[in-house]
Amino acid sequence: MTKLFRKALLLPLFLLLSLIVFAQEKTVTGTVTDSKTGKGIERATVRVKNGTQSTLTDENGRFSIRVPSSEAILQISFVGYGAFEIKATNSVVNAPLALIENRMEEVVVVGYGTKKRVNIQGAVSTLKAADIEDLPTANLPSALVNRVPGVGVNFSSGKPGSTTTINIRNSITFPGNVDGVTSQPLIVIDGIISNPTQWSQASNADFFENIDASQIEDITFLKDASAAIYGAAGAKGVILITTKKGRVGKPRLSYSGYFGQSTEAVKTKTLSAYEHARYLNDGLEVKGAPDNQRFSQADLDSLKGIPDNSWYDHFWNPGKVQRHTLTVSGGSERLTFFAGGSYYDEKGNYGEIRNKKYSIRTGMNATIIEGLTANVSF
DSSP states (O other): OOHHHHHHHHHHHHHHHHHHHHHHOEEEEEEEEETTTOOBOTTOEEEETTSSOEEEOOTTSEEEEEESOTTOEEEEEOTTBOOEEEETTSSEEEEEEOBOOHHHHOEEEETTEEEEGGGOOSOEEEEEGGGTTTSOOSSTGGGGTTTSTTEEEEESOSSTTOOEEEEETTOOOSSSOOTTOOSSOEEEETTEESOSSOOOHHHHHHHHHTSOGGGEEEEEEEOSGGGGGGGGGGTTOEEEEEEOOOOSEEEEEEEEEEEEEEOOSSOOOOOOHHHHHHHHHHHHHHHTOOGGGSOOHHHHHHHHTSOOOOHHHHHOOOEEEEEEEEEEEEEOSSEEEEEEEEEEEEEOSSTTOEEEEEEEEEEEEEEEETTEEEEEEO
């Protein structure tokens, strides 16, 4: 087969494949509008999901973008509006964006009351428990790692049951460890200071670590002058925890759980007997030690034939971890209730190291007469 004949044969095939590829591509046009006013939104971003194609809308909210196929998904976004996704099935699409209004209207717990976020001038962060309650962590502080700006979490060790410390904006104590002085924030649960008689690191850790995330509604962090209402006790910041309450309606039962293993991500490398002897010989040579203090070549050859059995491999075992939570809530207009319990069990990687935790919490809200509400929890 001549070279010219091969080219003549491959050319139609190449053209056919090109036609197939270009047939899949299509151009989509549309308009991005405000869902309430119907006006076009200028400079809204339109991009292909998991792709590189993107464009901006003009002053009337119109756009035109080329997509790889009709199965492609367009992502449309603009500052202050909720994200919008639509499949590029049609060549003309309309994307009404809804203005995010409830963010500034959100009620935030501050001190002994609440405020709308729009009226807050201090540094306050709020974390919903729904974002962390299903994480496979040993305790509540572990679930806060890298989730709140300015809030640091430190671990005393990797052993099951090891304590954690929380620090807001890198607070420090001076002139060192003094009884009653701590660099950790004050913990307030449902408006009650968790450790009223002793502001110590140990008591703070105990109260915070023993709360299960499934029993929490939200957590608020007061980082600056917003914590001034608590006086000197809030000098290192304040963490406000709001627990879940019962809601009107039929009893709702909720369960969540997981089971897994904890083991090393990267296996620790150790020296064999032969490598260790060579390492010692190198050190003795640098010191100028005589030959009779070093391993001879015969010793090295003997050590090279010894099987490399590491104590690390002998003792290390994957640890088993399991966590189970069960909550129930409900009630009427005058009486609501909430009850929740959790069980956590983690086995260490060495020996019989183990950490087991049980927690239970119940609460009830009752309207005795109009305007008078009783709240009981334990």
